[in-house]
Amino acid sequence: MLIxxxxxxxxxxxxxxxxxxxxxxxxxxxxxxxxxxxxVSLLFGMLFGILGSVQYLxxxxxxxxxxxYKTRPLHVSxxxxxxxxxxAGSIYSYAPASVNRSLFxxxxxxxxxxxxxxxxxxxxxxxxxxxxxxxxYLEYPIWFAIPITLSWCLIIVNYFKTIKGSLxxxxxxxxxxxxxxxxxLVTYIESYLWLFNSVQSNTVRDITIQWKANGAMVGSxxxxxxxxxxxxxxxxxxxxxxxxxxxxxxxxxxxxxNLLFNWGHHxxxxxxxxxxxxxAYLISMTELLILGNIIWNWRKTxxxxxxxxxxxxxxxxxxxxxxxxxxxxxxxxxxxxxxxFYTHGTHITVAHAMGATIGxxxxxxxxxxxFLAITIYQKSVTSKxxxxxxxxxxxxxxxxWISLLGAGIVKxxxxxxxxxxxxxxxxxxxxxxxxxxxxxxxxxxLIGLSILSMPLLRILINKIWVRSN
Amino acid sequence: xxSNNKFLTLLALLVMFLVYTASVYTKGTEQSExxxxxxxxxxxxxxxxQKYNCTSCHQLYGLGGFIGPDLTTTTSRKGDAYARAxxxxxxxxxxxxxxxxxxxxxxxxxxxxxxxxxxxYKY
Numbered sequence: 001m002l003i004x005x006x007x008x009x010x011x012x013x014x015x016x017x018x019x020x021x022x023x024x025x026x027x028x029x030x031x032x033x034x035x036x037x038x039x040v041s042l043l044f045g046m047l048f049g050i051l052g053s054v055q056y057l058x059x060x061x062x063x064x065x066x067x068x069y070k071t072r073p074l075h076v077s078x079x080x081x082x083x084x085x086x087x088a089g090s091i092y093s094y095a096p097a098s099v100n101r102s103l104f105x106x107x108x109x110x111x112x113x114x115x116x117x118x119x120x121x122x123x124x125x126x127x128x129x130x131x132x133x134x135x136x137y138l139e140y141p142i143w144f145a146i147p148i149t150l151s152w153c154l155i156i157v158n159y160f161k162t163i164k165g166s167l168x169x170x171x172x173x174x175x176x177x178x179x180x181x182x183x184x185l186v187t188y189i190e191s192y193l194w195l196f197n198s199v200q201s202n203t204v205r206d207i208t209i210q211w212k213a214n215g216a217m218v219g220s221x222x223x224x225x226x227x228x229x230x231x232x233x234x235x236x237x238x239x240x241x242x243x244x245x246x247x248x249x250x251x252x253x254x255x256x257x258n259l260l261f262n263w264g265h266h267x268x269x270x271x272x273x274x275x276x277x278x279x280a281y282l283i284s285m286t287e288l289l290i291l292g293n294i295i296w297n298w299r300k301t302x303x304x305x306x307x308x309x310x311x312x313x314x315x316x317x318x319x320x321x322x323x324x325x326x327x328x329x330x331x332x333x334x335x336x337x338x339x340x341f342y343t344h345g346t347h348i349t350v351a352h353a354m355g356a357t358i359g360x361x362x363x364x365x366x367x368x369x370x371f372l373a374i375t376i377y378q379k380s381v382t383s384k385x386x387x388x389x390x391x392x393x394x395x396x397x398x399x400x401w402i403s404l405l406g407a408g409i410v411k412x413x414x415x416x417x418x419x420x421x422x423x424x425x426x427x428x429x430x431x432x433x434x435x436x437x438x439x440x441x442x443x444x445x446l447i448g449l450s451i452l453s454m455p456l457l458r459i460l461i462n463k464i465w466v467r468s469n
Numbered sequence: 470x471x472s473n474n475k476f477l478t479l480l481a482l483l484v485m486f487l488v489y490t491a492s493v494y495t496k497g498t499e500q501s502e503x504x505x506x507x508x509x510x511x512x513x514x515x516x517x518x519q520k521y522n523c524t525s526c527h528q529l530y531g532l533g534g535f536i537g538p539d540l541t542t543t544t545s546r547k548g549d550a551y552a553r554a555x556x557x558x559x560x561x562x563x564x565x566x567x568x569x570x571x572x573x574x575x576x577x578x579x580x581x582x583x584x585x586x587x588x589x590y591k592y
Contacts (some may be wrong), residue, residue, distance in 0.1 A: 042490040055536070056536060058531070058560045059561055063564070067535075067564050068524075068526060068536055068562075069521075069522045069525040069526055072526075072534055073522065073525055091539070131519070132519060132520055132522040133519055133520055134519060135519065135524070136525075136532065136533055137525045139519075139522050139524075139525070139548060168472030168475055168476065169472070175475075177585065200507070200515070201506050201507040202500060202504065202506065202507065202513060203504070203515075203582065203583060203586060204496065204504045204586060205494070205498035205499075206531065206567055207530060208493060208497065208499075209493070209494065209500050211532065212490075212493060223517050249475065253478050253479075253482065254540060256479075256482055257482060260489070261486070261489065262486075266532065267530070267532075269530050269531050270499050270530050271503055271504060271587070271588050272493075272498050273496065273497040275497070276493060276497045279489070309534070313541055344531040345530075345531025345532070345535075345539055346526050350535065414571070424537065425488040425537035428536075428542075459544060
């Protein structure tokens with residue numbers, strides 16, 4: 001496609017970029033903490049994902065200790081926690097310097113981190129002991145929503161107090177970060193409207209609102225993660241036009257339109273009004289195409305020297321670009337109502353989710369963490385190790401993604417209607433080879449991401465430890 | 470992009486979103502013959518559906534987990550007795566939760582209600 005083979009790293013250690021940015025940049029320690037705890041969440045989340053995938057093959061595997069109804073929410077919640085912590089860590093690290101100010105309150109940010117981590121640990125314990133009560137993706141007992149909401153209010157206050165001033169003159173990533181953190185709060189509150197009787201007693205309304213909120217929640221973290229991608233692109237290229245041009249702001253508003261209106265493809269099958277589905281289809285998922293186009297144009301503006309100095313985050317951003325194009329093709333396909341009818345409720349949807357959360361969000365956030373570690377903290381990483389982790393992650397993810405599509409296609413072809421497969425065990429047996437493939441590739445993906453994460457963990461822990469002493 | 474245009478675009482999007490949201494909350498999902506009100510027993514079943522985290526393995530309207538079957542139309546396809554037996558005893562893949570008869574009945578009430586709204590499944 002449009003992507004050229006990324007340059008490889010030939011020396012044993014990655015060359016450090018010029019230290020002029022590092023000299024003028026003192027990132028918030030809380031940002032580093034968030035990135036660190038986020039990476040730990042990612043690795044544990046992946047581990048529970050592997051356990052869950054083994055349970056597809058061997059139903060008795062750890063069935064007493066940690067059955068599938070526990071491994072799945074642990075996997076999903078920890079990976080989502082990684083995305084939020086990675087995004088929050090990037091915002092705390094880069095937003096103040098972007099507007100030439102200090103963080104409004106380091107103390108408030110620390111309280112945010114402590115609340116977030118304690119709540120997260122509480123949720124993990126709750127899942128481990130089998131205490132649920134919420135909805136899909138937010139399965140924890142509902143009172144955990146209170147500290148999550150409160151902690152998120154803290155980042156809102158801190159962020160807007162930090163960037164206060166002439167918002168219109170700021171680059172697009174300042175807009176995107178702000179939009180993302182506000183949108184998350186709104187969608188998170190909306191996802192609890194089922195507590196009201198008028199929603200609870202009307203299931204069509206309930207499911208429609210649930211997926212309206214869930215869809216927009218994904219859009220909210222995309223705003224934060226893509227905002228981070230824009231920040232990195234501007235810093236690596238040194239070209240401020242990347243985040244201030246008309247096309248960039250056009251993308252921002254298109255992304256916001258998708259966030260607000262493009263969730264209906266989740267509910268094509270729910271008997272809500274037809275116009276809800278028509279709006280979703282019309283909006284479609286054009287934002288990824290625009291982002292891919294922008295990253296492609298940005299890549300062309302880089303000189304060899306800039307690529308070489310920032311080769312680690314550069315390559316991770318480039319890989320995320322490939323995943324944007326792959327996911328875009330899949331998104332457009334499954335947004336077509338006639339296709340959606342057969343693919344909805346199959347592993348094709350999971351492939352879309354995994355491609356987006358790992359291929360796009362995780363690679364961008366890892367690029368952000370590496371930028372902090374190498375460019376700002378001026379710590380080098382072993383190039384051979386990075387190359388191994390990079391290729392293992394991307395190749396494993398591709399195999400993983402294809403195996404999910406394979407399992408989804410088997411289910412789609414099973415019956416006149418994929419939701420009425422009978423007996424279900426027959427479908428599971430027919431998909432066994434695909435499940436084996438996604439379990440094995442999931443395991444190698446975990447190894448790849450662990451290799452990519454280890455140098456980051458070492459540098460970030462060292463940075464926090466040294467600065468504490 | 471000029472500053473005023475940015476804020477006007479933002480404002481226009483937010484106004485459209487509010488109108489759209491209000492429409493979804495009301496007219497787009499109003500009660501009808503195909504979407505009757507959930508009664509008290511079915512609400513209890515829905516609460517249990519969440520308490521036992523059934524959604525991690527099963528789907529309703531194709532939304533949920535994938536290791537177990539979609540249960541949207543299970544009561545009309547398989548019958549209440551079959552559903553009750555599975556809920557109370559479990560299977561090779563489904564854990565035995567030790568639910569009471571009353572809990573199983575409440576979940577079946579909820580599933581029967583969902584089944585009655587699933588017009589797109591029956592064609």
